Each structure stands twice: as C-alpha cells, then as structure tokens.
Amino acid sequence: MPRPRTPLLSRDRIRAAALALIDKDGLAELSMRKLAQELGVQAASLYSHYKTKEALLDEIGVQILDKVDVTGFAGSDWRAGLTGWARSYRAALAAHPNFVPYLASGPGRHPAALEIADKIHGGLIRAGWPPRYATMIGASTKYLVLGAALTSFARGFDADTQVYLDRYPNLGQAHLLQQMADEIDTDSFELALTAFLDGLDRLRPTLGHLGQPGHE
Amino acid sequence: MPRPRTPLLSRDRIRAAALALIDKDGLAELSMRKLAQELGVQAASLYSHYKTKEALLDEIGVQILDKVDVTGFAGSDWRAGLTGWARSYRAALAAHPNFVPYLASGPGRHPAALEIADKIHGGLIRAGWPPRYATMIGASTKYLVLGAALTSFARGFDADTQVYLDRYPNLGQAHLLQQMADEIDTDSFELALTAFLDGLDRLRPTLGHLGQPGHE
DNA sequence: CTCCTGAACCGAACGTCGTTAGGTAGTTGC
DNA sequence: GCAACTACCTAACGACGTTCGGTTCAGGAG
Numbered sequence: 001m002p003r004p005r006t007p008l009l010s011r012d013r014i015r016a017a018a019l020a021l022i023d024k025d026g027l028a029e030l031s032m033r034k035l036a037q038e039l040g041v042q043a044a045s046l047y048s049h050y051k052t053k054e055a056l057l058d059e060i061g062v063q064i065l066d067k068v069d070v071t072g073f074a075g076s077d078w079r080a081g082l083t084g085w086a087r088s089y090r091a092a093l094a095a096h097p098n099f100v101p102y103l104a105s106g107p108g109r110h111p112a113a114l115e116i117a118d119k120i121h122g123g124l125i126r127a128g129w130p131p132r133y134a135t136m137i138g139a140s141t142k143y144l145v146l147g148a149a150l151t152s153f154a155r156g157f158d159a160d161t162q163v164y165l166d167r168y169p170n171l172g173q174a175h176l177l178q179q180m181a182d183e184i185d186t187d188s189f190e191l192a193l194t195a196f197l198d199g200l201d202r203l204r205p206t207l208g209h210l211g212q213p214g215h216e
Numbered sequence: 217m218p219r220p221r222t223p224l225l226s227r228d229r230i231r232a233a234a235l236a237l238i239d240k241d242g243l244a245e246l247s248m249r250k251l252a253q254e255l256g257v258q259a260a261s262l263y264s265h266y267k268t269k270e271a272l273l274d275e276i277g278v279q280i281l282d283k284v285d286v287t288g289f290a291g292s293d294w295r296a297g298l299t300g301w302a303r304s305y306r307a308a309l310a311a312h313p314n315f316v317p318y319l320a321s322g323p324g325r326h327p328a329a330l331e332i333a334d335k336i337h338g339g340l341i342r343a344g345w346p347p348r349y350a351t352m353i354g355a356s357t358k359y360l361v362l363g364a365a366l367t368s369f370a371r372g373f374d375a376d377t378q379v380y381l382d383r384y385p386n387l388g389q390a391h392l393l394q395q396m397a398d399e400i401d402t403d404s405f406e407l408a409l410t411a412f413l414d415g416l417d418r419l420r421p422t423l424g425h426l427g428q429p430g431h432e
Numbered sequence: 433c434t435c436c437t438g439a440a441c442c443g444a445a446c447g448t449c450g451t452t453a454g455g456t457a458g459t460t461g462c
Numbered sequence: 463g464c465a466a467c468t469a470c471c472t473a474a475c476g477a478c479g480t481t482c483g484g485t486t487c488a489g490g491a492g
Contacts, residue, residue: 004458004470031449044452045470053450101321104366133407135400139367140360140408147363150320151355184351191349192356198418199411220487223440247478260481261441269479 008041011049011059019060019096026098061103062110067092070116073123079197081123086141086193093149100149130207137200144196148189224257227265231276235312238276242314277319278326283308286332289339295413297339301332302357302409309365316365346423353416360412364405 017038021030032053036043050056072084093100117138124134233254237246248269252259266272288300309316333354340350 007469009469032451033449041469042471043450044472047451048469101317104320105317136404136407139400139404140411142367143360143363143405143408144356145363146367147359147361150366151358151362184355188352188355189359191352192359192412195356195415195419196408196412198415199413202414202418203411220441225440248480249478258442259479260443263480264440 009039009045009049013039014046014049014056015060015063018056019063019099022060022098023096027102057102058110060099062112064092064096064099064103065110065112067095068116070119070123073119073126076127078124078127078129079201081120081127082137082141082197083193085120086145089142089145090149090189093145097149100146104146104150129204133207140196141193144189144192148185148192225255225261225265227275229255230262230265230272231279234272235276235279235315238314239312243318273318274326276315278328280308280312280315280319281326281328283311284332286335286339289335292343294340294343294345295417297336297343298353298357298413299409301336302361305358305361306365306405309361313365316362320362320366345420349423356412357409360405360408364401364408 014035018030018035021035021038032046033043036046039046046056050059067088068085069088070081070085073081075081093103120138121131121134124137125131129137230251234246234251237251237254248262249259252262255262262272266275283304284301285304286297286301289297291297309319336354337347337350340353341347345353
C-alpha cells in the first residue's frame with residue numbers, strides 16, 4: 001500500500017491510541033506493532049511521525065504533566081501554592097496510573113518541568129523561605145507525590161493493602177476493595193501533605209533570617 | 217559441553233552477578249545473555265536455577281530489602297520506630313539506585329513485606345494511634361521513602377537539580393555536583409521526614425480516643 | 433558395581449521486540 | 463508537468479526472554 005490520499009496517522013492520534021493501550025493493558029504491553037495494529041497501519045509507519053518509541057512516550061509524559069497547576073504560587077500563600085501543586089500533580093499522575101512508572105524512572109528533563117520548578121522555587125522564596133529550604137521543600141513535596149502515585153496505583157493491591165484486607169474481612173467484593181484502597185491512598189496522601197505542611201509551619205519560626213533570602 | 221563436575225552456577229552467584237551488572241549499567245541493560253556471559257555460561261543454563269528473569273529480580277529485591285530495620289518499633293516510641301524504619305529503608309534502596317525502579321513499579325507481594333507492614337502497624341497502635349491512622353502513617357512514610365529513592369538516584373540529574381546548578385554556578389566539576397545533589401537529596405529527605413513527624417505530633421492531641429485502639 | 437533418576441550444562445530454535453532500508457504512490461510547490 | 467517531499471508499505475536485522483531436546487555427570491538403590 002502506497003501513500004494514502006488522506007493521512008491515516010497524526011502525532012495526536014498516535015499519542016491517544018498509545019495512551020489508551022497503556023491505560024487498558026499496562027506500560028509493558030505497549031509495543032509499536034500492537035499500537036500500529038490499533039491504528040490500522042504497519043509498525044514502520046509510526047516512525048514517520050515519532051523517531052523512537054521513547055520520543056513518543058516522552059511526549060505522552062509532557063501531555064500528562066500539562067495538567068499540573070502551579071498558579072497557586074502567584075500569591076504569597078506558600079501553603080496554598082504547595083497544596084495546589086501537589087494535588088494537581090498527584091491527580092495528573094493518578095489519571096494514568098500505568099504510565100507513572102515511566103515518568104518516575106525516566107530521565108524527564110523537559111523544559112516544562114524546569115519552568116514549573118522555577119515557579120515553585122520563586123513562590124517559596126517570595127513567601128520568605130531561604131533558598132536552600134525552598135529547594136528542599138520542592139524536592140520533598142515531589143517525593144510525596146511520586147511515592148503516592150507509584151505505590152498505590154502501579155501495584156494494584158500491594159502488601160500493605162493485604163493488611164487492610166485482613167482487618168476488614170467483611171468486605172468481600174473486589175470493586176469495594178478497590179474503592180477502599182483508593183480512599184486509603186487518598187487519605188494517606190492528604191494526611192502526609194497536611195502533616196508535612198504543619199511540620200514546616202512549626203519549623204519556620206525557628207529559622208533565622210526569614211524574608212531576606214540569602215545565598216546558600 | 218555437558219554437566220560439569222563441580223557446578224558453575226548457584227542462585228547466589230547468579231544474583232550477585234546480576235546485581236553487579238545492574239549497579240554498573242542499569243536495570244535496562246541486564247539481559248539473560250549478558251548475565252550468562254558474565255558467568256561464563258550460556259543463557260539457557262540460568263533457567264536451571266531461576267524459572268524466569270522476573271523470579272530472579274524478585275529475589276534480588278527481597279535480598280535488598282532484607283536490610284530494612286523495623287526493630288525500632290519494639291519500644292513505645294513511635295517516632296523512633298518510624299525514623300529508623302524510614303532511614304534504613306531509604307538506605308537500602310540508595311545502595312542500589314538502579315534497582316529502585318523495579319521495586320517501585322513491581323508487584324512486590326513477598327511475605328517479608330507483609331511482616332514488616334504488620335510490625336509497623338502494631339508499633340503505631342501500641343503507641344496509641346487509631347488503626348486507621350496507623351495505616352495511613354505507614355503508607356505516607358512509604359510514599360516518602362520511595363519517592364525520595366526514585367527521584368534522586370534513578371534520574372541522575374533531573375530538572376530540579378538543574379535549578380540547583382543555576383544557583384551554584386561556581387561548582388563546575390561533575391563529581392562535586394553529584395556530591396552536592398546527593399547532599400540535597402539527603403537533606404530534603406530528612407526535612408520531609410522531620411516535618412512530617414512534627415506535623416503528626418501536632419495532629420495527635422486533636423484526635424479523640426487515643427490509647428483505645430478501636431476498629432475503623 | 434550397576435542402574436536409574438535427576439540435575440546442570442549446551443546448541444538451536446521460536447516468537448516478539450525496536451528499528452532501519454528501500455520501495456511506491458500520493459501531495460505540494462515551482 | 464516535474465521535482466521534492468511525505469506517508470505509507472514489505473522485508474529484514476539484531477537482541478530479547480524462553481523452551482526444547484540432548485548430553486554428561488552425581489548420588490542413591492539394589
């Protein structure tokens with residue numbers, strides 16, 4: 001078959017189909033051949049649009065992370081900024097749990113991520129945190145979000161969940177268990193975030209030079 | 217070549233060689249053929265000792281996690297228990313950073329993990345936390361450890377690190393940068409852990425029925 | 433001492449993977 | 463209308479995890 005009159009593929013169509021396959025069957029199940037079949041095309045044709053599989057996955061990654069919201073850092077309320085960022089970050093990852101492992105272990109050095117990191121850093125400094133703390137707080141929050149997104153969804157029911165099950169023997173139906181696991185995940189994340197922010201609140205007054213962001 | 221007089225392979229030798237390869241070249245670079253070559257053997261021979269590659273990786277995982285310490289939960293000081301667990305957990309992962317992605321995204325349902333989860337849960341309840349909070353605190357701490365182990369080492373220099381670089385332009389040599397990145401990672405983890413525990417401390421008195429662990 | 437069962441290796445192969453080369457026909461610009 | 467480009471194809475390469483069947487050694491049974 002030669003070149004068709006109207007293009008069968010587009011980068012958007014490819015990305016959408018790939019992400020749908022990943023959502024349905026998992027990251028490991030995605031192959032260029034299966035993806036091509038899903039699109040009614042041969043595998044080699046995909047390489048007219050994406051240079052490698054990795055390039056495709058990277059672009060899916062930025063698409064997912066596009067929904068992360070850092071507008072909360074516009075004001076001077078650092079707690080609101082961090083909370084909004086962390087929640088939207090986690091929500092973006094939770095929307096495509098099977099893709100999280102790629103985001104978590106990939107190199108991920110897009111300029112968009114840099115820009116976000118800058119906004120967070122700026123917001124924290126504007127709120128009076130010393131630069132070093134701004135850096136660490138940003139990193140810590142990221143730990144929490146990624147850890148929460150990874151351990152909950154990527155694993156399905158993991159060892160910890162099994163413990164919950166032992167303690168709730170009357171819940172026998174699978175979808176209820178899943179729902180309960182989701183709820184525990186969400187509650188755990190919220191608890192961690194709140195406790196972390198509360199701890200920072202308590203730490204703040206003990207810091208010296210607040211409001212005068214020095215170097216190092 | 218037939219069966220040798222003295223066995224060339226053993227599960228321990230295979231595991232050690234595999235982990236060495238992973239540490240050196242990364243998880244993705246490990247293949248059964250390369251591993252066999254490293255051991256002076258054909259790939260098929262490995263299957264006399266491990267049924268699949270996944271079984272091998274799983275056993276490497278339990279070996280790594282064997283160093284996690286939960287003895288701190290023996291007493292009634294829940295902070296000491298959590299801190300000891302979290303630090304040893306992170307240290308165990310940091311010892312083999314290239315393996316962390318597998319642990320983070322794998323199913324990982326070994327009985328050892330269950331036992332650890334139980335000890336943590338028991339320790340927290342003995343310290344007076346309601347069961348539901350014990351569950352959430354355990355999960356939250358795990359988020360932190362896994363997130364910290366993943367985002368720092370698995371990625372080498374990620375986007376955030378680039379920000380640090382911009383702010384420390386006088387550090388030009390690579391090994392100094394790596395050392396600084398490690399230090400920031402450690403400090404961030406410690407900050408997150410401390411702030412989280414402080415936040416829990418603050419939350420604790422506001423909870424009702426402390427010391428009388430009820431159900432749900 | 434022999435026989436047998438099982439274990440530990442090998443060579444060769446199967447099917448799948450990401451990717452590339454080379455071909456062909458439609459589209460676009462001069 | 464011709465060239466350059468584009469978007470598809472078929473076919474293949476090398477690497478992967480794994481399996482099959484074969485060969486040789488080890489250890490226990492008679």
